Amino acid sequence: EDKTIEVVLTYVDTGNNVHDVGLVSPDNATVSSDPENITPVTADYQFPADARKLIKIGIKKIGYGEFRVDNVSLTADGLSPGSIPHVTGISPASGDYGTSLTITGAGFGTTEGFISIGGSSEGITITQWSDTTVTVTVGEPARSGRVYVVADYVESNPDLSFTVTSPHATVDVMDDDVTVIKGQTAYFVVALDFKNGFTTEDGIDFTLMDPGGTIQNPVFTPVPIKNPGGVLLKIDTANLGSGKYPLLIQAIKGGNLYCSVPIFLEVVTVSDIKFYEYTDGNKDYITSKNVTTQGTLDIYCEPEAYDLAGNPIDTWSIPLTLESGNTSAVAVYACDYGGYNIYAAASGSATLTATTPDGLTKTLAVTVDLSGSPTVSATLDGQSTLSISNADTATHTFSASSETALTEAGDWDIFDTEHSTWEDDNKRFTKQFTLKQPAPLGTYLFYAKTSGAVGYAALTIYNDSNTYSAISGGTWSVDPSLPPWDIEWFTLEFYAESGAFSFSRSAGSCHSGGRFSLAAIPPGSYYIKCVPSEYAPVKPQWYPNATSMAGAEPVTFTAGQETGDICFFFKKAEKTTTLSGRVTSDAPGYTVGVSGAEVTVSGEGATYTATTAQDGTWQILEIPEGVYTITVRALNHEELVLSNINVTGATLDIGSREMMVAAGPPGGLWDSNRSSSLDLADIIYGLQVLSGLRPE
Incomplete structure (x- = not known):
């Protein structure tokens, strides 16, 4: 990609509006790839008159490349450093909705700001605010994540996190x-x-x-x-x-x-459209074009647009259409994956017209003079262009001829049957063919060439409205670590409502921003499963947003109509771990384990629970890899908390962990005979309770 990172300044104006300013965003080509030889990048910025406070300098990733940044510094005139809120503690670190959360630290100020957890303030109700302490109630729909105190738009350090244990x-x-x-x-x-x-x-x-x-x-x-x-x-x-x-x-x-x-x-809006070609590797802008050779024209269109901040918009992201005013002289064919093929076919003049979505047009005059130059005649069933449906089963003929020997003839892998012949010392070429069923949609260029000319004939295949329906939609990433090109190639599998497999269609959304369009869908009602390529780090998905057919919904297709907006959303498949352990007690002589203990495993945004078996063992399947806090609660025992447990690998057994018998009134919680001391009868009673042989 052209760029990977951007350094952003954030400030607030006198009207308390927050502004982000992209200060530095170097082209990758200008940056060293050697970590020991980092390229210095500098930039200046003049704050507007209504800027009240600089509140942040940040590094934003705007591409999928790797990067290394060091020694970010900012010098400024006319600015005075202000106080920055600093969080030193939170209590508790997790809880259900309704939990009262206390945040301690310094520099919060006496004017109430706001609290952010996991990047959102929704569900957070402030009940007390001072310079050193803030108390909030965590309610729906608050989320888990890093805790920020924001005082007069300035964020605190993000060192501590709160985990919401309620379903949300x-x-x-x-x-x-x-x-x-x-x-x-x-x-x-x-x-x-x-x-x-x-x-x-x-x-x-x-x-x-x-x-x-x-x-x-x-x-x-x-x-x-x-x-x-x-x-x-x-x-x-x-x-x-x-x-x-x-x-x-x-x-x-x-x-x-x-x-x-x-x-x-x-x-x-687009400010300009430029036509250009390459000469010795250099881009040359042109306003007209004279052509003396039959064949492909390497002419390109470059729309020019800027965002409201004056930054140029990437040309590839701006769609345009290109048309020829005289297709007999200059033919234009859209490519499946973006751009156009332009072809000088015969002597004559044509005007190429490029149009962007906002209606801006730009023209290029093209004059073709092939007198004295070799030419190749190429036809499909005697025509320069042929349109047939994807249900067509007839035999068709591609013919090419020239006054000199043809050196090559080419086409596409779309045939069911084919037969080729060369005649008249290779001056004539013929291919008879039938199409695969169903034939893939698109425009396919058949060509034949001599040493100095290329002739084309275009075959356009469209969807048969009497036989088939069509489908359109997209594959989209909902995971910042999953780039879109990982899910560009996929197969759609169609299943009857009975659950039986019906057929499949392969597709790709390369250069299409995740969007796809497929034809040749037999009418009917189907469950649809999207299966990305074997190299994609994701699991298949059923429509809509389902992991199995049981959660899917059937989609109806009608002949002659397109069913649209069939979208699939992917995250990287999480690496999961089977986590297990055993809970024991320090009760005298008790070695068989604590049964019925509640084990809670809490991480950022997720909580998992288990109950210990008779021997004190427990197991939780498919926990995503990460760092977790494990809390164990059992009758007559003190709560056991295990922090910063790194869960990784296919399986992880944390072994036996001992719980302490809880302190209680004279004689303890198990003073069954109220003798104010633990004696043999009490120990037997406690062992029976722990073993589940008698109730508490």
């Missing part, structure tokens, strides 16, 4: 600040996760809150969500003006607002 859902947006060209569809990928056994019978729905009232008919798909996974928000920008639109994605549970996530949509 988390909602995140993969990219919450999207810039598109007016006329494009803006896509926001919403990630939804269920924690601690959270379930919803009716599902979670979504709405979009638009304070300006300018967004028309936003679409969330698929909804409602009953399983962890994702939702796609689509916004049509055709009727929007240039500008930045603050929006709010709202998750609805049981008809009530559950949580909200802010997003920003930036709409801009």
Whole structure:
């Protein structure tokens, strides 16, 4: 990619609006790849007059490459260092909704700010605030994560975390600040996760809150969500003006607002379109083109656009259409994975017209003069272009001829049967063929060449509306560590409602931003399973957001119609561990283990539980690798807490862990005969209770 990181300054203005400024974002090509020879990068920034306080300097990853950064420093004129809140302790470190959480430290100030846990303040109610102590009540839909005290917009250190043990859902947006060209569809990928056994019978729905009232008919798909996974928000920008639109994605549970996530949509227009070609590896911009050789023209289009901050937008992200005003002289064919093939076919003049989604057009005059130059005649069934359906079973003929010997003829692997002949000292080539069934959609260029010319004929295959339906949708990552190209190639498997496998279709969304379109779908109702390539670090998924057919929903396909918005959302498959252990007691003479003890394993965002068996052993299957706190509670024993347990590998046995008998009134909790001392009768009674032979 062109860039990997960006250094960002964050400041607040006199109206208490927070601004992020991209200060440094070097091109990868300008940065050393040698960690011992780091490239210095500097930049200057002039704060606007209404800037009140600089609150953060951060490093933002904007690409999927690896990077190394060191010695980040900032010098400024006219700024005075302010106090920074510092958290030294939290109590407790975990709890259910309703827990009162106390945060201690210094520099919180006397004016109430806000508390963030796991990047969100939702569900956090402040009950007390002082310079050294803040008390909050943790309620739904608060999430687990790092605890921040934010005083006058300045964040504290992120050293301590709180774990929510209640069942809850988390909602995140993969990219919450999207810039598109007016006329494009803006896509926001919403990630939804269920924690601690959270379930919803009716599902979670979504709405979009638009304070300006300018967004028309936003679409969330698929909804409602009953399983962890994702939702796609689509916004049509055709009727929007240039500008930045603050929006709010709202998750609805049981008809009530559950949580909200802010997003920003930036709409801009294209300022120019340039045509260019390469000469000796250098890009040369052109305003017209004269051609004297039949064959492919290496002419390219470069739209030019800038975001509202004046930063250039990557050319590859701006779609455009290219058309020829005279296809007999200059033919234009769209490539499956982006871009166009341009072909000088015969003498004549043509105007190439490039158009961007916002309606900007730019033209290029092309003059073709092949007089005196060799040419190749290429046809399909006697025509330069041929369109047939993907249900076509007829025999077709590709023919090519030239006044000089043909050196090569080529096509695509789309044939069921084929037969080729060379005649007249290789001056004529013929291929008869039938198509595979169903034939793959697209435009396929058949060619034949001599030493100085190339002739093309174009075969376009379309979906047979009388025989087939079609499907469109996308594969999307809801995991920041999963790049989109890991899930670009996949197979869709279709299963009848009886559960029997019906057929499959292979697809790829390379250069299409996760989106795909497939035809030749027999009418019917199917369960759909998306199986990424064997190299993808993900598990297959059923539509919608299901791990098995039992959680899937059938999709209906009708001949002549396309079923759209079939989306799949992937996370990296977690490495899991089977965690086990044994609980014992320090009770005198007791060696068989503590039965019925409650074992709780808590990590960031997840809690797992088990109950010990008769011999004190316990086991929890498929715990994601990570660092956990294990808490053991048992009758008549002190709570046992094991912190910072690194769970990794296929299995992990933490061995036997001993619990201390709890202190109690004179004689102890097991003073069964109230003698104010532990005697043999009490020990026998306690052993019977621990062994489950008698109730407490």
